[in-house]
Amino acid sequence: MTGRSGRVRRLAAAVLVTLACQWAPVRAVTGPPAPAGRPPGQVVTWAASADRLGEGAAGRSYRLIVHTSVAGSDLRVRLSNAFGDRPLTLDGVRAGLRRAGAALVPGSDRPLTFRGSRAVTVPTGAAVWSDPLPGRVPAGADLAVSLHTPDAAGPATGHALAMQTSYVGQGDHTAETSGAGWTRPTGSWWYLDAVSVRPADPATRAVVVLGDSLTDGWQSTPGRDRRWPDYLARRLHAAPTAVRGVANEGMSGDKVLGDDAGTGAVHRLQRDVLSQPGARTLLLFEGVNDLKAHTGVTAADLIAGYRAIVRRAQAAGLCVVGATIGPFEGWSEWDPAAEAVRQEVNRFIRTGGAFDAVVDFDRVLRGPHEPTRLRSAFDNGDHLHLDDAGMRALAGAVDPRTLDCAR
Known part of the structure; x- marks a missing residue:
């Protein structure tokens, strides 16, 4: 059984590396944050209803684990400040494939941009879509979306009952592949309310x-x-x-x-x-x-x-x-x-x-x-x-x- 288990682990690792290699760097564009309209050619692959979720905290990072339903390329995420009473700034947003816990598949994590900028300010009561991230996302994958909020305060927006463990860290850990900086679990999704992709079949x-x-x-x-x-x-x-x-x-x-x-x-x-x-x-x-x-x-x-x-x-x-x-x-x-x-x-x-x-x-x-x-x-x-x-x-x-x- 030990030999067979080892082969299974090696095969799983190889699959994860293959998936990671399908992700490519983002091409930067310029302009204001993308509005929350329906991106053309995209199909929602994950979503969760937004509600008021406690209080925002400055200098906090979130690594949010979500499960895709349909495969596609050009991943985009929607960030929501629907219940906020002030603008919400996120100065680091990334997406990658989850390996285990808060750890990511090496090489799969990429920064997301918003009209070419790594930072985005979501207006009070609004939501914004990221730019598309080139590369293919498989169906049935655990996607990790990492966020950092430098000065969040007031009512936070999110989904309380995730039935999924995500992770919180103090300071900006969004670019870390390991789970070392993610010291606290959370059973909620924070600020993220949708993910979409462009399927191969239009x-x-x-x-x-x-x-x-x-x-x-x-x-x-x-x-x-x-x-x-x-x-x-x-x-x-x-x-x-x-x-x-x-x-x-x-x-x-x-x-x-x-x-x-x-x-x-x-x-x-x-x-x-x-x-x-x-x-x-x-x-x-x-x-x-x-x-x-x-x-x-x-x-x-x-x-x-x-x-x-x-x-x-x-x-x-x-x-x-x-x-x-x-x-x-x-x-x-x-x-x-x-x-x-x-x-x-x-x-x-x-x-x-x-x-x-x-x-x-x-x-x-x-x-x-x-x-x-x-x-x-x-x-x-x-x-x-x-x-x-x-x-x-x-x-x-x-x-x-x-x-x-x-x-």
Whole structure:
């Protein structure tokens, strides 16, 4: 076994070096920071919904680990200051392939520029795209995006529930290949909210999943990319469809209508969905938080919210796939009134004709003998959130053909 393990390690190292060699230096251009419009020819390969994330700290570095969904060249990253109350300056931004922990594959790390400059100031409430980075990025790769903030302060923008360990260092460690300077782990992504590439096939597109903690991946195995959109990305990689990119815009606690646990789906649609490059389809899987919080939301209210999202997404040229709301009896906030609304809303999703296609997650998740409860094989124990098997089941219920409608 020792000899075989050694050969496997040598093979893995060779693959990583090969991937690293595909990256090339950046050609500098001049001008102001790139705006946050949709870069032409690009497709989103990773994304995370932005929210307020604690306080910014001066002189801090972040090495953020994200997982690509679709392969391509000319990588670009989007940096967000959506929730900041002052301009955000980043004087070092780099991207490379992660080897292990905070360490990078030697030779893979490259500086990113913003209209030719190594530094960028992101205006208050705004986001900017980097210049493209020549070289190919593989699908299913751990990408490390390293940032340094010389004078950050005030509210920071990021994604709290990453289900992935990233790394923090004091001082500028962005150019370091080793993990030595990255002394503190973080379970959040800071200032980074999207990564895009230029696929080899110009017909390639992406699906954006708009959801809550079930989509965010809560209770899936951390660090293993077992959120259901991750499983979906792996399925699409081998499926006969032009939709290959997956952007996970799940936000824990999110509602369709309310903004109390973060920006609600109706209000974050432009930033998190319609602005994503190469987006072909929106898959909407939200609503359980509106029901279980006893806010007085009726089926008519929730349906009106769905219709508003669908109208805006379709007007922007996207297909919209609606997912039914799963069961949650046994969760502390469940009651018969919320269940009645769930049933009425699910009837609308299945038969109301508002969506281009429907995926029946309720049918997948419900118990065979107790349809108001999660199937025990998928229940992580709180009767609402899913284990890895449940995440895999949701991805398996999505027909790849429904993600590429003719609109």
